[in-house]
Amino acid sequence: MEKTALFPGSFDPITKGHFEIVLKGLTLFDRIVIGVGSNSAKKTLYSVEQRIKMIQDVFKNYPAVSVVPYTGLTVTFCKSIGAGFILRGLRSGLDFEYEQSIAFANKELDGSIETVFLLSSPSYSNISSTIVRDIIANDGDYTKFVPPGLVL
Amino acid sequence: MEKTALFPGSFDPITKGHFEIVLKGLTLFDRIVIGVGSNSAKKTLYSVEQRIKMIQDVFKNYPAVSVVPYTGLTVTFCKSIGAGFILRGLRSGLDFEYEQSIAFANKELDGSIETVFLLSSPSYSNISSTIVRDIIANDGDYTKFVPPGLVL
Amino acid sequence: MEKTALFPGSFDPITKGHFEIVLKGLTLFDRIVIGVGSNSAKKTLYSVEQRIKMIQDVFKNYPAVSVVPYTGLTVTFCKSIGAGFILRGLRSGLDFEYEQSIAFANKELDGSIETVFLLSSPSYSNISSTIVRDIIANDGDYTKFVPPGLVL
Amino acid sequence: MEKTALFPGSFDPITKGHFEIVLKGLTLFDRIVIGVGSNSAKKTLYSVEQRIKMIQDVFKNYPAVSVVPYTGLTVTFCKSIGAGFILRGLRSGLDFEYEQSIAFANKELDGSIETVFLLSSPSYSNISSTIVRDIIANDGDYTKFVPPGLVL
Amino acid sequence: MEKTALFPGSFDPITKGHFEIVLKGLTLFDRIVIGVGSNSAKKTLYSVEQRIKMIQDVFKNYPAVSVVPYTGLTVTFCKSIGAGFILRGLRSGLDFEYEQSIAFANKELDGSIETVFLLSSPSYSNISSTIVRDIIANDGDYTKFVPPGLVL
Amino acid sequence: MEKTALFPGSFDPITKGHFEIVLKGLTLFDRIVIGVGSNSAKKTLYSVEQRIKMIQDVFKNYPAVSVVPYTGLTVTFCKSIGAGFILRGLRSGLDFEYEQSIAFANKELDGSIETVFLLSSPSYSNISSTIVRDIIANDGDYTKFVPPGLVL
Numbered sequence: 001m002e003k004t005a006l007f008p009g010s011f012d013p014i015t016k017g018h019f020e021i022v023l024k025g026l027t028l029f030d031r032i033v034i035g036v037g038s039n040s041a042k043k044t045l046y047s048v049e050q051r052i053k054m055i056q057d058v059f060k061n062y063p064a065v066s067v068v069p070y071t072g073l074t075v076t077f078c079k080s081i082g083a084g085f086i087l088r089g090l091r092s093g094l095d096f097e098y099e100q101s102i103a104f105a106n107k108e109l110d111g112s113i114e115t116v117f118l119l120s121s122p123s124y125s126n127i128s129s130t131i132v133r134d135i136i137a138n139d140g141d142y143t144k145f146v147p148p149g150l151v152l
Numbered sequence: 153m154e155k156t157a158l159f160p161g162s163f164d165p166i167t168k169g170h171f172e173i174v175l176k177g178l179t180l181f182d183r184i185v186i187g188v189g190s191n192s193a194k195k196t197l198y199s200v201e202q203r204i205k206m207i208q209d210v211f212k213n214y215p216a217v218s219v220v221p222y223t224g225l226t227v228t229f230c231k232s233i234g235a236g237f238i239l240r241g242l243r244s245g246l247d248f249e250y251e252q253s254i255a256f257a258n259k260e261l262d263g264s265i266e267t268v269f270l271l272s273s274p275s276y277s278n279i280s281s282t283i284v285r286d287i288i289a290n291d292g293d294y295t296k297f298v299p300p301g302l303v304l
Numbered sequence: 305m306e307k308t309a310l311f312p313g314s315f316d317p318i319t320k321g322h323f324e325i326v327l328k329g330l331t332l333f334d335r336i337v338i339g340v341g342s343n344s345a346k347k348t349l350y351s352v353e354q355r356i357k358m359i360q361d362v363f364k365n366y367p368a369v370s371v372v373p374y375t376g377l378t379v380t381f382c383k384s385i386g387a388g389f390i391l392r393g394l395r396s397g398l399d400f401e402y403e404q405s406i407a408f409a410n411k412e413l414d415g416s417i418e419t420v421f422l423l424s425s426p427s428y429s430n431i432s433s434t435i436v437r438d439i440i441a442n443d444g445d446y447t448k449f450v451p452p453g454l455v456l
Numbered sequence: 457m458e459k460t461a462l463f464p465g466s467f468d469p470i471t472k473g474h475f476e477i478v479l480k481g482l483t484l485f486d487r488i489v490i491g492v493g494s495n496s497a498k499k500t501l502y503s504v505e506q507r508i509k510m511i512q513d514v515f516k517n518y519p520a521v522s523v524v525p526y527t528g529l530t531v532t533f534c535k536s537i538g539a540g541f542i543l544r545g546l547r548s549g550l551d552f553e554y555e556q557s558i559a560f561a562n563k564e565l566d567g568s569i570e571t572v573f574l575l576s577s578p579s580y581s582n583i584s585s586t587i588v589r590d591i592i593a594n595d596g597d598y599t600k601f602v603p604p605g606l607v608l
Numbered sequence: 609m610e611k612t613a614l615f616p617g618s619f620d621p622i623t624k625g626h627f628e629i630v631l632k633g634l635t636l637f638d639r640i641v642i643g644v645g646s647n648s649a650k651k652t653l654y655s656v657e658q659r660i661k662m663i664q665d666v667f668k669n670y671p672a673v674s675v676v677p678y679t680g681l682t683v684t685f686c687k688s689i690g691a692g693f694i695l696r697g698l699r700s701g702l703d704f705e706y707e708q709s710i711a712f713a714n715k716e717l718d719g720s721i722e723t724v725f726l727l728s729s730p731s732y733s734n735i736s737s738t739i740v741r742d743i744i745a746n747d748g749d750y751t752k753f754v755p756p757g758l759v760l
Numbered sequence: 761m762e763k764t765a766l767f768p769g770s771f772d773p774i775t776k777g778h779f780e781i782v783l784k785g786l787t788l789f790d791r792i793v794i795g796v797g798s799n800s801a802k803k804t805l806y807s808v809e810q811r812i813k814m815i816q817d818v819f820k821n822y823p824a825v826s827v828v829p830y831t832g833l834t835v836t837f838c839k840s841i842g843a844g845f846i847l848r849g850l851r852s853g854l855d856f857e858y859e860q861s862i863a864f865a866n867k868e869l870d871g872s873i874e875t876v877f878l879l880s881s882p883s884y885s886n887i888s889s890t891i892v893r894d895i896i897a898n899d900g901d902y903t904k905f906v907p908p909g910l911v912l
Contacts (some may be wrong), residue, residue, distance in 0.1 A: 003332070024418055027388065028307070028332065075289040084331065090404075090421065093397040095854050097246040100394075103423055104278035108296055109287070114328055115392065117421035119407055122882040123760040126712035135717070138681040144716055155484070175481065176570055180459070180484065225746040236483065242556075242573065245397050246551040249702040253545075255575050256734035259513050260752055261743070266480055269546065269573035274426040360489035377898040398553040401854040412904055413895070439565070442529040446563055447854035549701050550857040562905035579732040589868070595832040600868055611788070635844065636763070636788065648857035657885055692787065698860075701853040708850075711879050713853065722784055725850065727863050 003028070005116065006078050008035040008070070011051050012044040014058060015132055017124040019147035021089035026064055027104075034059075034079050035070040045133050050072045058147045075110035086115040091125040102124040155180070157237040157268065158230050160187040160222070163203050164196040166210060167284055169276040171299035173241035174272045177214055185233050186211075187222040197285050198304075210299045216246035238267040243277040307332070312374070313337040313386050315355050316348040318362060318443040319436055321428040323342065323451040325393035328422045330368055337373040337385050338363075348435050350456075362451045379414035390419040395429040461541040461572065461596050461598075463525070464491040467507050468500045470514060471588055473580040475603035477545035480574045482520055489537050492524040501589050502608075514603045531566035534582070542571040547581040611636070611727060613724065614686050614695040616660070620652040621661050623740055625732040627755035629697035632726045634672055639683040641689050644665075645676040654739050654760075666755045683718035694723040699733040763788070765845040765876065766838050767828070768795040771881040772804040774818060775892055777884040777908035781849035786824055794819075795830040795843050805893050806912075823874045837869035853857050882906040893897045 007022055025032050034055055038048040048069050059065040059112045071078045088099055103115040127145050159174055177184050190200040200221050205224055207250055212219040222229045255267040279297050287294045288304060311326060331338050338359055342352040350442055352373050363369040375379045407419040431449050437447045440456060463478055481488050492509055494504040504525050515521040526533045546553055559571040583601050591598045592608060619732055628730045633640050642663055646656040656677050667673040678685045696707055711723040735753050767782055785792050795817055798808040808829050819825040828838045863875040865870055887905050895902045896912060
């Protein structure tokens with residue numbers, strides 16, 4: 001049976017860390033859907049359209065990876081795209097406690113969907129979109145922190 | 153001597169986790185006052201009045217539990233209601249570090265008031281008001297996360 | 305391509321938590337090999353043979369699960385059994401930091417093998433073999449903490 | 457109804473931190489029984505008899521505090537002495553995760569016994585028996601770390 | 609060679625904890641520049657000018673300490689003032705994970721600048737500007753939490 | 761005034777992580793003394809003499825670095841070698857809580873000695889002597905984890 005995972009997030013913007021988790025995830029899943037959260041209340045640096053465009057560029061040579069906007073509950077969205085798994089990267093103990101809460105809530109809402117965690121490499125384990133946005137805002141060199149070839 | 157504890161929080165809305173901590177607290181304290189923070193600066197999903205009404209409904213059969221709005225310093229409010237203890241639930245290591253800072257500041261401000269911690273059950277230890285609000289905002293089934301009978 | 309994961313551990317004894325991780329893992333992997341560490345230096349309550357026998361009993365109706373003793377480096381053992389993944393359960397932030405170190409060392413030793421993490425359910429997330437051994441040593445009721453039907 | 461708490465530990469030796477938690481506990485409980493674990497397998501610096509004698513000296517002016525050796529499961533011992541609560545001090549997030557596991561196991565074994573946590577003061581929150589033993593082994597000045605008047 | 613460290617922060621307002629870290633830092637560095645972040649987006653209780661004035665008062669007898677506003681990337685600012693080090697205080701494990709991310713990003717942006725961490729004393733390790741602002745907002749006694757002599 | 765730091769540890773064996781912390785420390789201190797703990801009770805893989813010899817080899821081109829065995833309290837040893845600082849590396853939040861306890865105890869024993877923390881690089885932040893010993897015991901390739909040129 002085909003195994004599909006949703007990789008949900010804000011991706012404002014996508015980082016090297018996100019990129020790596022998807023590549024690693026492809027050894028485990030047949031198909032990965034990157035779900036770009038389009039929560040209207042949350043102010044983002046890039047629009048949903050811009051974020052989707054960036055991710056499409058980054059993964060243009062990966063036919064098993066697709067990108068879609070999403071709203072609503074994560075488990076409901078999983079159901080609608082036929083994903084039995086939620087893929088998440090873990091960077092630190094802090095990350096873990098946060099992810100655990102979300103994963104347990106999702107499990108409670110829909111027991112059939114399992115969250116799978118992969119580790120960021122040590123060199124990527126301190127990269128976050130927040131830090132990348134801060135570097136961009138201050139005209140720093142963001143290229144070390146985003147996937148190869150991505151221009152912001 | 154009667155032992156009174158203040159159980160302070162935003163309760164936006166009250167969760168199964170809060171409910172359980174109060175029930176456990178009743179084995180320890182003669183009276184528990186649930187103090188609903190009404191910090192005007194903080195935007196909440198439910199008004200103070202709505203939150204107080206919900207909590208009153210939930211605890212209507214528990215005469216030792218009362219609900220009041222409060223503003224100002226927690227220790228000052230404790231003094232005003234004759235509470236010698238602050239009751240708090242702990243869910244995770246993350247919770248702990250945050251609670252420890254608050255408890256130490258309170259102790260510094262009034263050395264006579266002690267903070268007492270009880271643990272949430274494993275099944276409730278990942279429920280937070282934030283997650284409940286998110287489920288509500290997305291039309292999910294919130295009833296598994298709030299006290300029995302509570303309609304939001 | 306068939307996906308095989310090694311689930312390594314001491315399993316002294318196997319707990320409900322271990323059991324659950326393997327069941328969850330079966331939705332992700334075609335085959336799970338439970339590798340029972342037989343480090344001669346470490347004193348265990350049960351012998352390798354006893355631990356293997358217990359696990360075989362627990363999984364007798366799961367043909368995709370097999371149990372073998374192992375010594376040496378985990379990544380070398382993975383190679384020898386054709387496993388491209390190491391499966392681990394995560395219970396807490398404490399667990400996480402420990403697991404992260406091991407996973408990074410394994411990755412450094414063999415970049416082709418990926419560690420995949422699944423979460424224990426809240427109700428199992430505080431069960432450890434250490435606690436089970438302590439309950440057994442004190443004639444407590446261990447049955448709530450081990451897989452259904454396991455007699456120690 | 458009288459409220460009795462067990463304060464279990466190794467107390468090898470008792471520290472200023474332990475002392476403070478018992479004093480704070482006396483505002484909450486009518487009676488505190490200090491249970492000195494006498495696990496024969498664990499090598500200690502002081503014998504059970506020495507540890508009990510020290511604690512008796514420290515609390516000689518506190519009639520609500522008694523000291524007893526104990527073996528076996530903590531919840532079983534609580535039952536035998538009529539204690540409905542287990543009292544524990546928390547010093548750090550690390551402490552917390554460990555204590556949470558123990559408390560959940562105890563709850564599982566006997567749902568009627570509740571673990572209550574109090575915080576060590578900041579100045580005592582880094583004192584452990586391990587550090588005190590290390591200072592003693594190296595002829596350091598241990599008096600800053602143990603209850604006033606205690607001679608080791 | 610003269611060793612200069614930047615001590616960056618919001619200092620809204622400066623606390624006893626900040627004060628102590630600078631004093632400790634003076635045993636290590638020849639010159640400490642306190643950089644007051646003037647991120648226009650972030651709403652603060654005190655203006656940059658007020659925060660700088662407070663810090664100047666607090667350190668008026670310390671010629672090796674100077675205070676300047678700063679914007680932009682921290683490493684770029686270090687370069688502009690000839691600082692080879694960033695000084696930061698650590699209070700808790702939570703602090704640590706946050707600081708580690710920032711330090712790694714800074715290192716990536718400029719490998720020549722090293723972040724040096726000192727510990728807050730136990731009694732100051734739970735003081736934060738957030739707590740001080742909360743006490744001020746509620747007319748509490750803030751003087752225990754800020755450097756001696758500081759009037760807000 | 762010359763600034764001397766003690767870098768204490770077991771170094772059983774020295775890792776790439778230790779090596780890096782000393783190199784970073786040399787930008788801060790004039791002299792670093794590596795103190796090799798020779799606690800007779802603790803069983804080590806390499807003798808004190810072997811560990812000292814390895815470290816001497818690794819730092820043979822660094823005249824500001826010396827290596828000595830030590831026993832007794834760390835602060836007493838600092839005094840005897842004229843070190844006003846203790847240098848320690850931090851890898852994770854777990855590390856931090858452990859290091860904080862030790863640093864506070866040392867401060868309590870001798871207020872004049874300050875502990876200074878530097879961060880391991882991300883790629884070294886999961887290397888520990890324990891993991892290196894495990895790799896050696898299993899005939900794995902340890903060279904990625906120890907300083908360049910070190911033969912064990």
